[in-house]
């Protein structure tokens with residue numbers, strides 16, 4: 805009988821904590837500007853740090869925050885990354 809009670813109790817606790825975690829994840833979700841992901845997709849993705857940031861994601865976030873210019877990705881210069889970033893920023897500007 806003790807095994808049955810333990811199983812039921814652990815099942816109830818598991819369900820309760822799972823529900824709480826699911827609710828918390830939704831409630832405290834951090835929404836990221838979709839332009840960050842769009843810019844990351846056009847960057848060369850080398851994560852080399854030549855732009856002065858820790859990686860491509862950090863650079864994309866800095867561009868969206870207005871803290872970096874569009875032409876700082878050195879490996880992306882030959883493929884026109886700066887123009888692509890400019891286009892993303894202009895077409896998807898917040899209203």
Ligand code: SF4
Nearest residue numbers: 850852853855860877
């Ligand atoms: S220079 Fe370009 S490829 Fe290198 S980390 Fe910066 S954004 Fe990424």
